[in-house]
Amino acid sequence: MKNELKIITKDWDKLNPLRIEDYIAIGGYQSLEKFISKLKPSEIIAEIKESQLAGRGGAGFLMGEKLAQVAEEKGTKYFICNLDESEPGTYKDRAIVDHNPHLLLEGIILCSLAIGAEKAFIYLNGRYEEQREILAQAIQQARKKYFLGKNIFQSDYKLSIELFSGAGAYICGEETALINSLEGNRGEPKLKPPYPVKAGLFGCPTVINNAETIANIPWIIKNSGEKYKEIGSISSPGSKLFILGGVVKNKGLIEAQTGITLRELIYDFGGGLLSGKEFWFAQLGGSSGRLLLEDELDIKLDFNKKNQYPLGSGSVLVVDKTVDIYDLMLSWASFFRRESCGKCVPCREGTFRLWGIIKRLRDREISQRDKEAMEDILWTLNNTTFCPLGKFSATAIQDAITKLGKDIFKKNN
Amino acid sequence: MLAKTVEKILLEFNPQKRNLLPVLKNINSVFGYVSAKDAQKVADYFSLPLALIFQTASFYDEIKTKKSSAIVIQVCSSSNCAVNGAFNLVREIEIFLKIKAGDDNNLKIKLEEISCLGHCGEGPIMLVNGKKYERVNVSELYKILEEWLGN
Ligand SMILES: Cc1cc2nc3c(=O)[nH]c(=O)nc-3n(C[C@H](O)[C@H](O)[C@H](O)COP(=O)(O)O)c2cc1C
Ligand code: SF4
Numbered sequence: 083m084k085n086e087l088k089i090i091t092k093d094w095d096k097l098n099p100l101r102i103e104d105y106i107a108i109g110g111y112q113s114l115e116k117f118i119s120k121l122k123p124s125e126i127i128a129e130i131k132e133s134q135l136a137g138r139g140g141a142g143f144l145m146g147e148k149l150a151q152v153a154e155e156k157g158t159k160y161f162i163c164n165l166d167e168s169e170p171g172t173y174k175d176r177a178i179v180d181h182n183p184h185l186l187l188e189g190i191i192l193c194s195l196a197i198g199a200e201k202a203f204i205y206l207n208g209r210y211e212e213q214r215e216i217l218a219q220a221i222q223q224a225r226k227k228y229f230l231g232k233n234i235f236q237s238d239y240k241l242s243i244e245l246f247s248g249a250g251a252y253i254c255g256e257e258t259a260l261i262n263s264l265e266g267n268r269g270e271p272k273l274k275p276p277y278p279v280k281a282g283l284f285g286c287p288t289v290i291n292n293a294e295t296i297a298n299i300p301w302i303i304k305n306s307g308e309k310y311k312e313i314g315s316i317s318s319p320g321s322k323l324f325i326l327g328g329v330v331k332n333k334g335l336i337e338a339q340t341g342i343t344l345r346e347l348i349y350d351f352g353g354g355l356l357s358g359k360e361f362w363f364a365q366l367g368g369s370s371g372r373l374l375l376e377d378e379l380d381i382k383l384d385f386n387k388k389n390q391y392p393l394g395s396g397s398v399l400v401v402d403k404t405v406d407i408y409d410l411m412l413s414w415a416s417f418f419r420r421e422s423c424g425k426c427v428p429c430r431e432g433t434f435r436l437w438g439i440i441k442r443l444r445d446r447e448i449s450q451r452d453k454e455a456m457e458d459i460l461w462t463l464n465n466t467t468f469c470p471l472g473k474f475s476a477t478a479i480q481d482a483i484t485k486l487g488k489d490i491f492k493k494n495n
Numbered sequence: 496m497l498a499k500t501v502e503k504i505l506l507e508f509n510p511q512k513r514n515l516l517p518v519l520k521n522i523n524s525v526f527g528y529v530s531a532k533d534a535q536k537v538a539d540y541f542s543l544p545l546a547l548i549f550q551t552a553s554f555y556d557e558i559k560t561k562k563s564s565a566i567v568i569q570v571c572s573s574s575n576c577a578v579n580g581a582f583n584l585v586r587e588i589e590i591f592l593k594i595k596a597g598d599d600n601n602l603k604i605k606l607e608e609i610s611c612l613g614h615c616g617e618g619p620i621m622l623v624n625g626k627k628y629e630r631v632n633v634s635e636l637y638k639i640l641e642e643w644l645g646n
């Protein structure tokens with residue numbers, strides 16, 4: 083097996099997540115100390131910009147740019163860690179909390195102080211009750227050590243971190259919906275612009291980042307952005323957490339550098355397919371991700387804007403030929419029907435109709451009319467919805483039809 | 496310990512709108528759902544219209560605005576569980592118990608599909624009244640149902 087990279091997953095086997103001392107023993111909170119004693123906020127941001135760290139929540143926006151924009155704003159500002167993580171097959175952010183919550187806290191503190199926020203939030207998936215408990219304890223411990231609170235390391239910097247749990251809605255991972263949810267409203271997305279960096283939580287400038295993105299920050303501050311940039315892909319360097327699922331030998335979490343190929347991920351890191359299984363396709367990025375056939379596995383996994391196959395959340399489902407494709411299609415359709423927030427008609431109606439048609443497809447009752455309607459619906463979802471969820475709901479099903487095409491409708495002929 | 500009342504829960508929070516979801520979650524976890532009467536109390540406490548309380552409450556899967564069935568069976572039907580046979584379980588349960596997934600009107604028993612719980616390696620995952628079962632196959636399914644329903 084290839085060497086795994088250890089930036090986020092470093093020393094996980096040595097750490098008790100409930101003991102801050104363990105984290106301190108491996109050099110934890112030294113980046114924060116370095117910042118407080120030696121650096122200006124602008125220097126932190128310059129370092130992060132230099133690193134070229136791109137958001138790991140899916141969109142791949144450069145983190146340094148966002149921080150810089152909000153740092154320039156005056157008045158009350160907020161920093162939010164997005165730990166809503168509800169993409170099917172994805173549990174990388176939860177793994178960070180389960181193994182090293184203080185790494186995440188240190189990252190949040192560094193980012194918040196860098197932009198001049200005195201209050202940060204962690205928006206947790208509603209089901210992450212254990213993780214909420216771990217984080218609550220970690221926050222207490224950090225406060226006792228003066229890493230949080232009023233006089234961080236005896237300086238004038240202050241910060242409090244508040245935990246906020248969602249209540250079961252995939253769309254609340256989208257940043258504007260997340261803000262609505264935090265404000266006590268329905269978690270529906272809002273029109274952008276204004277972007278959260280201008281008018282975010284309670285109308286104030288706000289930076290929202292994925293938990294994994296934030297977990298890279300302590301390393302960058304300790305080792306420099308330049309060093310970080312040397313790791314992995316040129317277009318979006320650094321570490322990436324992947325989750326492998328399906329018929330691979332080594333299921334679960336893998337940390338690797340960006341830019342490895344999907345084939346390397348599945349065969350070198352994942353140990354290949356379970357014996358006796360024959361590869362059919364892989365889905366990249368959870369239920370909203372695209373399908374890749376055997377001859378497409380050499381794509382590079384990074385956040386290059388030109389990528390035909392977006393990396394998304396970084397989870398990969400490997401599917402073999404024995405799988406009932408109708409069940410899988412129904413799974414996608416059923417997920418998006420449930421998770422459509424209902425704000426816009428094309429998605430609310432489209433995901434519902436699509437689900438109905440896929441059900442009939444599965445039950446071998448699909449008609450010619452259904453097939454035609456399906457094309458219309460997929461087009462509408464792809465082109466007319468208010469937020470990206472609509473497009474997500476069409477992606478895999480569209481790929482299944484065009485790439486596995488003949489196989490899909492065969493049983494009906 | 497004294498029984499928790501809605502009034503007591505409310506007093507734990509400031510009546511700021513950003514505390515609305517935490518309050519609703521709290522009431523839901525103690526009483527199993529947010530009744531119209533309780534929603535009115537929340538509305539009064541926050542000085543918000545009742546419609547607004549329901550607007551927020553009805554949006555979230557975890558908040559119920561109706562008393563739920565005595566037994567709630569939930570099957571994760573997200574992709575990893577689906578390729579491991581989750582829909583077989585759904586079909587078995589539907590036929591065996593003569594219920595339909597998603598039907599909300601049966602006070603005794605309810606079956607619903609839910610989204611990924613992040614235990615994808617151990618799927619298919621099934622919950623009965625919150626209790627989690629992993630790697631459920633059809634024969635185990637019947638054992639579990641028996642456990643909850645008697646023969
Ligand atoms: C439907 C939808 C769901 C999303 N879910 C998540 C999520 O669960 N976690 C996350 O970090 N970002 C999610 N995002 C992306 C966020 O909107 C946002 O881009 C991200 O949190 C920014 O952080 P990053 O730059 O560090 O990736 C989602 C976006 C969409 C459109
Ligand atoms: S596309 Fe779907 S999720 Fe997005 S706003 Fe419209 S209804 Fe809501």
Ligand code: FES
Nearest residue numbers: 571576611612615
């Ligand atoms: S897909 Fe069922 S737990 Fe993740």
